[in-house]
Amino acid sequence: MDQFTIMKGRRDMKKGKMMIVVCVLALILGTAVHAEETVQAYDLGSFAQLSVGGIDFIEEGEYTGESLPEGVAYDAGTNTLTLTNARIVSGEGKNGISAASFNKKLTLKLEGDNQIVVNKASGISVDNNLTIEGPGALTLECSGSPDGYGAGINNVGSYGLSIQSCKIRVKAENISASGFYGITNSLYGDAEDIVIENSDIRIENRAASGAEGYNVGIDAQRAGLVIKNSNVAISLIGGRTVGIGAGNTFAGAEGYLTVENSTVKSEIAPTVRGYANMYFTDISGKNSNYFYAGEEEIEESTFDEIFTKGSGRYQGNAKVIIISSEQLPEYCNHNWDEGKVTTEATCTDAGVKTYTCSLCQETKTEEIPALGHDWGEWKTLKEATCTEDGSRTRICAHCNKTETEPIAKSGHDFVETVIKEATCTEAGMKAEKCSHCGYEVKEAEIPALGHNWSTWEVTKEPTFHEDGEETRTCTRCDLVEARKLPQLSESHTHDFSGKEEITKNPTCTEEGSKKVYCTEPECGAFKVIEIALIAHTPGEWTVVKEATCRENGEEQKSCTMCGKVMETRVTDPLPHTYGEWEVTQEATCTEAGVETAKCQVCGETTLREMEPLGHDYVKWNVTKEVTCTEDGEEESICTRCGEVSTRAIKAAGHSYGEWEIVKEATTETDGEKQAVCEVCGDVKTEVIPKTPVQPTTPGGGDNSGNDNHTGSGDKESGKASGVPATGDTAQTVLWICIMAVAACTVMAAKKRAFRKESRV
Numbered sequence: 001m002d003q004f005t006i007m008k009g010r011r012d013m014k015k016g017k018m019m020i021v022v023c024v025l026a027l028i029l030g031t032a033v034h035a036e037e038t039v040q041a042y043d044l045g046s047f048a049q050l051s052v053g054g055i056d057f058i059e060e061g062e063y064t065g066e067s068l069p070e071g072v073a074y075d076a077g078t079n080t081l082t083l084t085n086a087r088i089v090s091g092e093g094k095n096g097i098s099a100a101s102f103n104k105k106l107t108l109k110l111e112g113d114n115q116i117v118v119n120k121a122s123g124i125s126v127d128n129n130l131t132i133e134g135p136g137a138l139t140l141e142c143s144g145s146p147d148g149y150g151a152g153i154n155n156v157g158s159y160g161l162s163i164q165s166c167k168i169r170v171k172a173e174n175i176s177a178s179g180f181y182g183i184t185n186s187l188y189g190d191a192e193d194i195v196i197e198n199s200d201i202r203i204e205n206r207a208a209s210g211a212e213g214y215n216v217g218i219d220a221q222r223a224g225l226v227i228k229n230s231n232v233a234i235s236l237i238g239g240r241t242v243g244i245g246a247g248n249t250f251a252g253a254e255g256y257l258t259v260e261n262s263t264v265k266s267e268i269a270p271t272v273r274g275y276a277n278m279y280f281t282d283i284s285g286k287n288s289n290y291f292y293a294g295e296e297e298i299e300e301s302t303f304d305e306i307f308t309k310g311s312g313r314y315q316g317n318a319k320v321i322i323i324s325s326e327q328l329p330e331y332c333n334h335n336w337d338e339g340k341v342t343t344e345a346t347c348t349d350a351g352v353k354t355y356t357c358s359l360c361q362e363t364k365t366e367e368i369p370a371l372g373h374d375w376g377e378w379k380t381l382k383e384a385t386c387t388e389d390g391s392r393t394r395i396c397a398h399c400n401k402t403e404t405e406p407i408a409k410s411g412h413d414f415v416e417t418v419i420k421e422a423t424c425t426e427a428g429m430k431a432e433k434c435s436h437c438g439y440e441v442k443e444a445e446i447p448a449l450g451h452n453w454s455t456w457e458v459t460k461e462p463t464f465h466e467d468g469e470e471t472r473t474c475t476r477c478d479l480v481e482a483r484k485l486p487q488l489s490e491s492h493t494h495d496f497s498g499k500e501e502i503t504k505n506p507t508c509t510e511e512g513s514k515k516v517y518c519t520e521p522e523c524g525a526f527k528v529i530e531i532a533l534i535a536h537t538p539g540e541w542t543v544v545k546e547a548t549c550r551e552n553g554e555e556q557k558s559c560t561m562c563g564k565v566m567e568t569r570v571t572d573p574l575p576h577t578y579g580e581w582e583v584t585q586e587a588t589c590t591e592a593g594v595e596t597a598k599c600q601v602c603g604e605t606t607l608r609e610m611e612p613l614g615h616d617y618v619k620w621n622v623t624k625e626v627t628c629t630e631d632g633e634e635e636s637i638c639t640r641c642g643e644v645s646t647r648a649i650k651a652a653g654h655s656y657g658e659w660e661i662v663k664e665a666t667t668e669t670d671g672e673k674q675a676v677c678e679v680c681g682d683v684k685t686e687v688i689p690k691t692p693v694q695p696t697t698p699g700g701g702d703n704s705g706n707d708n709h710t711g712s713g714d715k716e717s718g719k720a721s722g723v724p725a726t727g728d729t730a731q732t733v734l735w736i737c738i739m740a741v742a743a744c745t746v747m748a749a750k751k752r753a754f755r756k757e758s759r760v
Contacts, residue, residue: 044076047101052081054094059103060368071114079104083138085112092119093146100127100156110166111134123170127156129192133306134166134199141179142172145213151181152203160192161185163199172205179239180205180216185221193224195292200231207238212272215239220246222253225280227262241268243321246280247313254281259289263324276315278307285313285325292331295320300331329362339366347373374398386437413441422446424477452476456483457690464488464522495519496527504533508562538566549574550602577601581608589615589641616640620647628680655679659686664740667693703736 050058053069068074071086079102088096096116099106106128116123116134123140124130132138141150152170156162161183171183176487182203185191194710201219207692216232218225225246234243243266247255257280268277286303293299293306306321307314334357342365350369374397381404384390390407414432422428428446430702433439451474459482462468468485499519506512512531518524536559548632553571558564576599584607587593593610617636623646626632627674632649656675662685665671 001335020633023077043103044079045101048103049098049100050074050081051095051098053088053096054090062070078107080107080109082109082111083114083136085114087115087117089117090119090121093121094118095121096123096140097124098125099130102128105129105131108132110134110138112136114138115141117141118143120146120150122151122154123148123554124153125151125156126212127152127159129159130155130162131162131170132166133164135168136316137167139169139171142170143174144177144285145178147178149178149181150175151184153183153488155185155191155194156187157191159185160195163196163197163201164195164520165198167200168202170203170205174208175205175215175239176208176211176213180207181214181218182234183221184216184219185223191221191223193226194218194220195226195228195646196230196232197226197228198230201233203234203236206234207271209238210271212237213239214241214242215270217266218244218247220255221248222255223247224254224256224258226258227264228258228260230262232262232264236267237269238271240275241270241277242275242279243268243277244280245276245278256281256284256468259283259285259323259325261325263322263326263328265320265322269319276317277319280315281313281316283323284709288325290324292322292324292328295319298322298331300327300333302576327360329357329360331598332357332360332362334362334664336364341368343368345369345371347371347396347401371398373401375403380407381697383407384409386410386434386439403756410436411584412436414441418446419443420446422449422450424451424474449476453481458485460485462487464492464520489523492520494523494525496525501526502531503528504531506534508534508559508564536564536566537561541569547574548602549576550604574601576604576606578606583610587611589613589643613640615643615645617645622649625651626651628652628677628682652679654682654684656682656684661688661740663688667691677715745752 002677025423041515042057044061046061048058048061049056052072055066055067055069056064057068057074058064069086069088071084071089073082073084074080075082079095090096096118097108106126108124108130108415110132116138121142123142136251142150142152144150152172153161153168159395163183167414172180172182181269183194183201185194187215201218203219205215207213207215215238217236218232218751219242223246225244236243242425244257244264245255246257247253258276259732266277269325291301291303291306293301293316295318306318307316309315321330328426336355336357337435339353339355341351342354343352345368348370350370352577353366353368355364355366357363375394376397378392378394380392382390386409387409389409391404392407393402393404395402412434413436415435417433419431425448426703427448429443430446431443432441453472453474456470456472458468458470460469460675462485465487467487469482470485471480471482473480496516496518498519501515501517502512503514504512511533514529514531515526517526539560541555541557543553543555545554550573554566555569555571559566579600581595581597583593583595585594587610590612592612595610596605596607598605615638618639620636622632622634625631626649629651631651633646634649635644635646637644654677657678659675661671661673666686667690670690672685673688674683674685676683
């Protein structure tokens with residue numbers, strides 16, 4: 001709200017100055033200035049301001065000459081801004097529509113579907129009485145949040161906001177900063193109520209991830225919220241969510257919520273707890289509206305079950321809260337009656353039974369299955385014959401429907417009379433007559449029966465080289481039929497897994513062969529099969545080339561039977577035989593040296609590195625004396641290369657002597673003691689607390705019972721007078737203390753001077 005407060009303050013200041021000027025001019029002129037065709041700044045208001053989509057159209061009550069965006073028109077006579085299928089897009093940080101300080105109410109008229117798109121700004125921000133009216137619709141798309149609060153629709157000053165007969169949708173994404181309000185009026189001054197009538201309002205705010213700013217649907221701040229004949233739906237995700245607020249308890253303002261012939265639904269999903277879904281000072285229609293609430297499942301409740309009163313206001317914290325002037329069947333815990341048949345079932349059509357909820361009067365229906373026909377007995381209308389169909393009928397006892405179906409003809413029932421019997425090979429003759437109607441058929445042939453053979457029987461077994469025979473006999477005419485059984489050789493399949501005969505033995509260089517015969521002894525067939533080479537027989541490794549320290553050697557294995565070389569391998573070179581190592585480059589303090597050696601066999605030379613010697617610092621000389629508080633310094637020179645190295649000598653710190661009292665403590669003043677550094681003469685001082693006063697008894701002694709003690713003993717001097725303290729020695733004691741301090745000061749000064757001379 002900071003940006004709105006600042007803006008209002010500046011405008012009020014400017015308004016005050018300009019109003020003085022206007023009053024003076026009015027007194028001088030004594031008349032008002034009017035214009036018929038062009039409305040002058042005075043008619044709009046000397047401080048009137050209007051901008052659309054970041055374009056300043058009116059400033060300080062005068063037209064700027066800029067054109068309004070497409071689909072936007074302004075009528076100065078009625079102070080009406082009309083949007084007709086307009087799409088208004090503002091730059092970052094610029095409001096979609098801004099207006100302030102008009103002499104009369106500003107009307108925003110909506111025709112068709114309109115859209116306002118802003119980034120880090122408010123969709124509509126007005127410091128004036130504002131009415132938004134239909135019949136059209138407006139979608140406000142807001143992304144991000146400005147430095148202060150942002151809003152979909154915001155009435156900044158102490159004015160009224162009215163929304164009439166239109167559709168408004170606020171869609172806010174990625175809101176952060178201090179927060180975002182869907183619809184709100186001023187927190188400052190006595191604002192008028194927000195009134196929503198005959199309208200459809202939808203607010204969908206989504207906070208940025210991790211945002212902790214306010215995320216508010218509709219907030220009337222210091223006034224009431226009136227909703228009539230309207231539907232309001234609010235969905236808030238993230239941040240410090242408040243669905244609906246009326247009145248501000250922090251500002252001491254009251255706000256009443258009115259819901260008439262309307263449905264208001266608010267659903268919140270906060271990421272910062274401790275804020276309400278709805279709050280208000282009081283509500284009208286508490287007993288005439290229906291209330292619903294829940295977290296995961298929404299159920300019908302009472303006002304007192306949802307809202308609690310505290311700190312001067314009612315507050316509801318459920319995730320979803322619905323206030324509706326009509327009962328909402330979708331959330332009713334239905335109590336169904338026994339049901340009533342509203343449509344009777346028939347033989348072919350299902351009926352309907354209707355149940356009514358006694359709570360919300362919602363109805364549900366249940367199907368009554370079709371009854372199906374109740375058929376009577378079949379009655380024959382026409383008897384069927386051998387060649388013609390008959391028919392029969394039946395009647396339903398419920399609906400008197402008649403069903404007729406045919407009776408299939410029976411066909412002839414012929415009885416045969418054999419004139420000549422058929423044999424296995426010759427046809428017979430017969431005559432046929434129907435037993436039902438007497439229809440007679442001419443003579444017909446009886447097909448020959450064919451032979452009725454027995455099973456085949458072997459009469460001669462076949463051999464490998466001769467055919468056999470089998471026969472069968474007809475059981476009716478005794479005819480015998482014979483057929484050949486082929487010799488076994490015709491169906492024989494060779495099985496070459498019989499005896500084997502080696503015809504050539506294999507070697508490691510040549511394959512062998514063998515004959516494999518058929519397993520049937522009388523067959524004698526065979527096939528020749530090759531015998532694979534036998535494996536070589538490897539011997540021992542033999543040196544074919546000796547290895548030296550410069551070259552590899554070679555060895556091989558050969559077959560002991562055929563002499564073929566089977567495997568060859570390379571042997572490693574012999575190691576070099578190096579002589580004594582000789583220094584070819586001496587090592588220094590910082591650089592490595594080199595030494596070499598030579599192979600006594602092949603003469604090859606090898607190198608190796610000698611580690612650097614490192615510096616040889618022998619004697620360190622002090623170049624800067626160390627003191628109590630400052631480091632000293634010493635250096636040394638390498639005996640080999642002359643390199644100079646320096647290192648610090650750490651300060652040892654003061655070495656103070658015994659404490660010396662320079663001022664004795666008394667019962668009235670603190671004393672002082674000091675100690676002197678034995679090296680540099682530095683002096684440190686500490687306070688000696690004043691000595692406590694010993695209480696005295698009426699007889700002149702102290703509480704210890706020792707009448708001879710004065711009560712002011714000096715432990716360091718060891719003095720005690722033994723005379724009762726009477727208070728008449730104050731001046732003497734003071735002079736003694738002054739003299740002691742002076743003596744100590746002189747002694748300390750002399751000691752410091754002596755130490756300085758001895759150090760020099």
